[in-house]
Amino acid sequence: MNIDTVVKDKLIVFLKKWWLFVLFFGVLFTNLLAVNASAFFETCYSSTIYPVITQILTHLTNWMPFSLTEVLVIALMAFGLIGIVLAILRKWQFKKFIALLIQLLALIYVCFYLFWGFNYYRLPITKRMDLPAVAIDSTMFRMTLSQVLDEANAAYVPIRNLDKDQIDHAIERGFKRVAQQLNLDLPGGLRNPKTLLFNIFLDKTLTSGFFSPITHELHINKSLLFVEYPFTLAHEKSHQMGIANEAEANFLAYLVCLASGDPAAQYSARMEVLGEFLGRGRRILSDYADFRARIAPGIVADFRAINQRWRRHQGAVSKVSSQAYDRYLKANRISEGIKNYRGVVEMVIRWKTGADGEMEIENPASEK
Ligand SMILES: [Zn+2]
Numbered sequence: 001m002n003i004d005t006v007v008k009d010k011l012i013v014f015l016k017k018w019w020l021f022v023l024f025f026g027v028l029f030t031n032l033l034a035v036n037a038s039a040f041f042e043t044c045y046s047s048t049i050y051p052v053i054t055q056i057l058t059h060l061t062n063w064m065p066f067s068l069t070e071v072l073v074i075a076l077m078a079f080g081l082i083g084i085v086l087a088i089l090r091k092w093q094f095k096k097f098i099a100l101l102i103q104l105l106a107l108i109y110v111c112f113y114l115f116w117g118f119n120y121y122r123l124p125i126t127k128r129m130d131l132p133a134v135a136i137d138s139t140m141f142r143m144t145l146s147q148v149l150d151e152a153n154a155a156y157v158p159i160r161n162l163d164k165d166q167i168d169h170a171i172e173r174g175f176k177r178v179a180q181q182l183n184l185d186l187p188g189g190l191r192n193p194k195t196l197l198f199n200i201f202l203d204k205t206l207t208s209g210f211f212s213p214i215t216h217e218l219h220i221n222k223s224l225l226f227v228e229y230p231f232t233l234a235h236e237k238s239h240q241m242g243i244a245n246e247a248e249a250n251f252l253a254y255l256v257c258l259a260s261g262d263p264a265a266q267y268s269a270r271m272e273v274l275g276e277f278l279g280r281g282r283r284i285l286s287d288y289a290d291f292r293a294r295i296a297p298g299i300v301a302d303f304r305a306i307n308q309r310w311r312r313h314q315g316a317v318s319k320v321s322s323q324a325y326d327r328y329l330k331a332n333r334i335s336e337g338i339k340n341y342r343g344v345v346e347m348v349i350r351w352k353t354g355a356d357g358e359m360e361i362e363n364p365a366s367e368k
Contacts, residue, residue, distance in 0.1 A: 024106040027113045034121045034333070046122040050242050051187035053115055057216035058189035058240070067194045067219060069212040076104070108214070116213035119244040120332040125251065129182055131350040138284065144349045145277045145291060152270040153296040159264050162226040167265060168193070171234050174260035175241070178252070181259075186241045193220045193233055203313045205321035208232045211239035223309065227302045230257055230265035231272045245334060247343025250276070251351075254344065271299055276345050 015022065034041065061068050083101065086092035134140070172191075179186045193209075194217050196202060202209075202221040209220040209232045218236040220229070234253035243249045250272070257269030274295075281288045295303075326337035334340045 020103055020106055020110070023110045023114075027110050030118075031113065034118075038121055038123045041118055041121040042123040042128075045118045046242050047185050050116070050119060051185075051189075054187050054189040054216055054240060054242070057115065058191060061215045061217050062190035062192055067196055067212075067217055068215045069217050069219070070196050070198065072215070079104075111214045115216070116242075117244070117332065119242045120334070122242070122244075124245070125184075125243065125248040126347060126350060128184060131347070132354055134350055134353050136346060136349055140349060140353075141280070141345075142285070144352055145281055145285075147352065148270070148274050148277050148348065149291060149294055152267070152274040152299060153294070155263070155267040155270040156296050156298045157263050157267050158298060159226040159267070162229055162264060164193075164229070167230050167233065167262060170260040170262035170265050171230065171237060171256060174234065174256035174258070174265070175237065177259040178255050182255075189216070189240060191218055191237050191240050193218050193236065195220060195222050199223065204315070204317040206310055206313060206318045207321075209236045211236050216240060225302070225305055225309065226264070227268055227271060228306060230260075230262070230268040234260075234265070234269070244332070245343075246329070246340040247347060250341060250344035251347040254348065255351075271302060273344060273348055274299070275303065276342055277348075279342065280345050 080101065083092065083097040087094040087097050175186055178184065196219055199222045201207075202219070203223055207221060208224060208228060209218065211218045218233075218240055220232055220236065224232060231253055234256045235249050238249040238252040238256070241252070243252055254269045254273050257265040260266065278288075278291070278295075281291055285291070322338055329340055330337045336343070
């Protein structure tokens with residue numbers, strides 16, 4: 001037996017035993033070295049490997065009538081609880097339980113980044129769309145707020161009923177149009193929204209919906225009002241399209257809803273974006289009340305209904321979960337943390353300042 005064969009055999013034995021930790025440290029070091037490497041992640045992950053991953057994963061999980069994510073979370077919690085009880089009763093060695101738990105957590109960490117999380121490091125959508133860089137001063141903000149406000153007023157439709165399949169088709173159509181017109185590479189895959197058995201988890205954490213980075217399922221909170229549904233659906237679908245940044249997911253959802261050709265989806269997006277603009281206006285404009293007075297009564301009623309729904313669930317759980325999400329975003333190089341959602345305001349201003357503006361998106365060719 002020559003030395004090469006001995007080394008090879010030893011390496012195989014080592015990898016068989018330690019493959020998870022090799023992967024874990026590989027992912028960990030990639031994360032640590034990921035600073036200023038967005039072009040690399042864009043080329044070598046987001047536009048090449050990721051589309052294949054999401055095709056495979058969505059085909060594996062989309063057909064399931066339940067949320068695999070929910071099943072896995074419950075199984076993990078049950079494993080933790082049963083493990084602790086068995087360890088206390090000395091029916092299971094505590095060391096073995098902890099070792100297994102660490103392996104499971106390492107596996108989740110590895111899958112999270114390999115399956116989706118590296119999208120946090122890709123090129124910003126503003127760069128991929130070549131949006132003009134503009135210095136946003138208060139005059140420009142005021143002007144765009146006024147425009148966004150008029151557009152929302154004009155788009156207002158009372159949504160008393162919603163055909164969710166129809167909205168789903170309209171949004172998928174919107175994604176196709178946006179991808180074609182803006183030359184954006186958006187990956188394929190299946191994205192039927194799912195709901196949770198324990199929807200209370202979403203209510204209590206004030207979550208409208210979420211995309212699961214490991215199973216690639218998207219979930220929508222059952223308690224959403226009709227007016228919130230289309231925009232939330234488009235936002236979660238944007239995450240499946242490889243958009244990790246929350247502001248970018250909001251911005252893409254806005255464009256997609258406008259391009260969907262569906263009046264309910266268009267109003268839903270205009271209202272949500274107006275909400276973000278008003279939030280900023282309230283903080284920085286001395287004449288905010290003048291803008292506030294111009295909002296159509298129907299939209300005011302919708303804002304009020306949404307606020308009431310959220311307020312019902314505000315409490316200790318929502319506080320802790322929002323702090324946790326803030327830390328999570330910061331750990332993934334989103335320096336502004338939970339305020340990242342608000343970044344959609346800058347993007348909309350830049351979009352509206354752009355040469356071909358939103359006219360093209362709003363009046364798409366009437367393809368079927
Ligand atoms: Zn999101």
